[in-house]
Amino acid sequence: MELDVAGIEQAVATGAPPSDSRINALLAEAFAHASKHSEGTVAHYIPILSRADPEAFGLCIADVSGGLHELGDTRRQFSIQSISKAFVFALVCEAIGHERALEIVGVNNTGLAFNSVVAIELNDGHPMNPMVNAGALATTALVPGRTADEQWEAVREGLSLFAGRDLRMDDEVYESESHTNLRNRAIAQLLASYDRIERDPLDVVDVYTRQCSLSVDARDLAAMAATLADGGVNPVTGERVVSATVCRDTLAVLAASGLYEASGEWLFDIGLPGKSGVSGGLITVAPGKVGIGSYAPRLDLAGNSVQGQIATAYLSRAMGLNIFASGSHFRSE
Ligand code: DON
Numbered sequence: 365m366e367l368d369v370a371g372i373e374q375a376v377a378t379g380a381p382p383s384d385s386r387i388n389a390l391l392a393e394a395f396a397h398a399s400k401h402s403e404g405t406v407a408h409y410i411p412i413l414s415r416a417d418p419e420a421f422g423l424c425i426a427d428v429s430g431g432l433h434e435l436g437d438t439r440r441q442f443s444i445q446s447i448s449k450a451f452v453f454a455l456v457c458e459a460i461g462h463e464r465a466l467e468i469v470g471v472n473n474t475g476l477a478f479n480s481v482v483a484i485e486l487n488d489g490h491p492m493n494p495m496v497n498a499g500a501l502a503t504t505a506l507v508p509g510r511t512a513d514e515q516w517e518a519v520r521e522g523l524s525l526f527a528g529r530d531l532r533m534d535d536e537v538y539e540s541e542s543h544t545n546l547r548n549r550a551i552a553q554l555l556a557s558y559d560r561i562e563r564d565p566l567d568v569v570d571v572y573t574r575q576c577s578l579s580v581d582a583r584d585l586a587a588m589a590a591t592l593a594d595g596g597v598n599p600v601t602g603e604r605v606v607s608a609t610v611c612r613d614t615l616a617v618l619a620a621s622g623l624y625e626a627s628g629e630w631l632f633d634i635g636l637p638g639k640s641g642v643s644g645g646l647i648t649v650a651p652g653k654v655g656i657g658s659y660a661p662r663l664d665l666a667g668n669s670v671q672g673q674i675a676t677a678y679l680s681r682a683m684g685l686n687i688f689a690s691g692s693h694f695r696s697e
Contacts, residue, residue, distance in 0.1 A: 375684030404662030426590035445641030489558025589655025635686030646672035
């Protein structure tokens with residue numbers, strides 16, 4: 365989609381991050397700029413998501429020194445949905461290591477929809493990457509735990525450490541998605557038929573559905589993103605959640621496939637790893653600098669939050685976050 369960034373000058377990413385007051389000013393500008401957009405529609409394939417307020421918009425920046433900058437509906441709760449995939453992948457990488465994650469789950473973009481069954485067939489049953497449903501289910505299957513309940517608790521605790529507070533599941537979202545997730549059950553069973561999942565596939569879908577139903581707000585997302593920006597240490601609690609190596613690996617996957625089939629366009633315009641979810645959440649990570657979390661439930665055709673993307677594009681340019689935007693070492697213009 366068109367990110368409405370014409371005229372917003374690209375600041376280089378190689379300098380120091382802006383001051384607190386400058387971040388607050390740019391946050392307000394990005395918020396006002398994105399607020400002018402009302403394109404897109406709220407997701408409805410999970411029935412309860414269609415009840416979201418299309419006007420809701422919250423934008424939050426958490427910096428790696430523990431500062432929080434927020435505007436709008438940053439306290440409104442919503443289900444984390446696919447954004448959970450990034451953090452469960454990080455937890456699994458921590459448990460099984462770089463090589464096995466690469467081999468079992470994969471890191472290449474499928475170029476197909478996030479819930480594609482065809483992608484599995486085209487790749488001999490390989491799930492391809494952890495940001496599509498097949499790869500996310502294969503990833504959740506690898507979460508340590510003897511039983512599905514133990515795995516679920518490991519996921520809930522792990523994501524809570526990223527957020528810096530105790531996260532809870534939204535029971536209504538879980539019920540709604542559990543009644544309608546036939547496609548995910550089909551995907552898990554197909555993966556099991558290729559011996560890509562070693563646990564009961566329907567148990568895996570249940571843990572995955574729970575993880576997608578965790579309730580968060582834009583501040584939680586910013587804190588979770590800032591933990592990935594800070595080499596795996598939550599900048600508010602000071603607690604290490606995953607290693608710096610795992611952080612690096614997770615961000616590489618997000619850069620390649622965090623925004624579905626639109627990941628290339630996102631990287632071209634914004635130049636940062638990110639992950640979106642169908643409830644309208646979006647995280648963006650500027651390594652060593654900030655995490656951005658937003659909530660705006662109107663989605664574009666690829667399933668990404670319209671206002672979230674526009675606000676993030678604004679911040680990436682104005683704050684000099686795009687990791688590809690260097691200045692010359694010898695010239696200071
Ligand atoms: O499995 C699903 O379809 C939802 N729980 C999550 C979908 C979503 O956010 C987009 N996924 N990449």
